[in-house]
Amino acid sequence: MGRINKISWAEPSIEQEEFTAINKVMNSRWLTQGPITQKLEKKISQIIGSKYAVITNNGTSSLICSLMAHEIGPGDEVIVPSFTFVATVNSIISVGAKPVLVDCDPKTFNTNVDFVRKKITKKTKAIMPVDVAGMPIDIDKFKELCKEKNLILIQDSAESIGAKYKKKNVGSFGHSTVFSFHMAKVVAGIEGGCIVTDDYEIAQKAKLIRSHGDANQYDHKVFGLNFRISDLHSAIILQQLQKMGKFLKHRHTISKIYKTELNNFEFQEIPQYVSRHPFMLFAILTPKKTRENLNQFLNKNGIETRICWPPVHKQSFHSQIFKGKFPNSDEIFSKVLNLPMGNGLTEENAMYVIEIIKKWKT
Template sequence: MSWKIPLFKIYWDESDVENISNCIKSGMYWAEGPVIQEFEALIADYIGTKHCVTFNSGTSAQHAALLAYGIKEGDEVIVPSFTFISTANSALFVGTKPVFADIEEETFGLDPDSVLENISSKTRAIMPVHYGGCPCKIQELREVADDYGLILIEDAAEAFGAEINGKKIGSFGEASMLSFCQNKVITTGEGGALVTNSEEIYQKLKLLRSHGRADNTQYFSSTQTSDYIALGYNFRMSSLTAALGISQIQKTAEIIKLRRERASYFISRLKKEVENNVHFSEIPKSYFNVYQLFTILADKRDELKDYLAGRGIMTKIYFSPVHLTYFYKNILGYECKLPVTENLARSALTLPMHPCLTFDEIDYISNEIKNFYGD
């Protein structure tokens, strides 16, 4: 369907085209090489970590993180259900059990109190999600992880550039996953990364993403015979993807500025005109939200979604709880009591948000929401 106002558009310019073109014209290093190393260095410097390893997706990065930390069958990993399904699935990939804790209403992230209630003797890690570009209560979760000797792996797929008191999201955990899928703050179409301060984990991640190959030479341009010392996967990011990432990351500040301006205007319009029917979370002032998603809590959510679709405005439900999906409920047999998750999921609706969204388009959307509620 062709939408009058789509949910998102990709922010790009000629530097993206130029970087990819230069990579293509080089005639080599399309699969590995200096471009990837440059992108990794830029990411690590931006987040404020010692190391970065890129992957072909955020899901692959998250999978590799659990493998690198030796999380396995018999272990448990605490995750939210209010997330994209890959957060929970990555635990299944390594044979461990995802345990769902509830979320809190301020940031839509894991509730530290619910996490405490779900810690068992089998718990090895906590994997919180920074929902929609808003930091979760990661400082409190850091304290819980420290108190119980647990690994904290941030799912920062939606929060590139978000901060708490000037400290970048992605720098609180032992490791943090980033995603560069097409609707993220910066994008390479598909792609992901894992950042960490651990040299040991860094070395393991490099083995995991490339078949367990032990050498530090460029495989495709070296005569050296490689040795394979561990089980690994083909999780590599291509150089073409990394070239796009290099140009995208240089636009991060502008992209975030544009998103925040549009979100602020959206909030002011909706609070003024439909404050009785549309609600927002009130996040702490020290939290810097990058608005990868712009989600409202709406009365008669499903009817509003259909109404807006009829007027060419795309919206989407981010997210339907993972524990209520057919796979988790009927195949895996999950039965969870997550009242906040289920309550918020019944009213959450994500509206269009991207750097190119015009203020006239925001006015149109706001007016149609106002018309729906008859205010």
């Protein structure tokens, strides 16, 4: 089996429907946040099962907007995993609050309430757990802990739209949950983000914040910023959202092929409470000190991969701020290699990836 073109790490599926939707927006002459964005918000609430949805220009903006809507700021602490993309922690820093890092479970890659509980202080105002690779956190346990300690729960579900926890959609549990529509995600809008919640006041405040706090005709009710999305992006997301079921089924098929054919590798462990994993990423755990060799071998054979982001405490900037030991995060990072996984990845190309991995010698 041979190939000519390079296999992308996150091949999206953009079809004629997306181009047609973009043309309709262009012809309407309403290009910035407008009627298509409003339509998208209603559609997301309907699909997810939340009362409200607030669309922004990206996932990071949605995290910041959510923190601001919950009035989290200077003097507050927010507990967050170190094993996450830096946007999670940077959003907390941007509102003047203090991120408090915790380690993660070595099997699921997600943090858990046991790690978090140990870091709660009188200054803790919120917990911001992350659904790593799209796999949901143990939502019930986090909600119980937040109720017990009177804390705010903001779930970073940037990678987990379409995921199900105990047969319910992630985002349908009432608390603020943030999704991303970056091009690598299951629903790929090139860029885009969303806050879903059942809290009317939080939703209304978030809508003000995303547009400079403007309520009506330049009357700025609260402090806000420009987190507005264009109707062009919303049109793409709307089309992608209608295909989400097909995309999720496809990703499940690819993941099953990987797991069956690469059964000599370890994978992210999926707990019983996860009813549906969207496989935004598909990670294998490589044998110790062999990841770079395998990564280079795959790239040499026309296969694009990602080694995953270093934990926050290992980042050049953040390591100056955060001290402490996070052994599980370090261990996972040293082994994780993300294989190609996207809505546009064919089964033939997935089999080629497997063929090349089987040729690799440690």
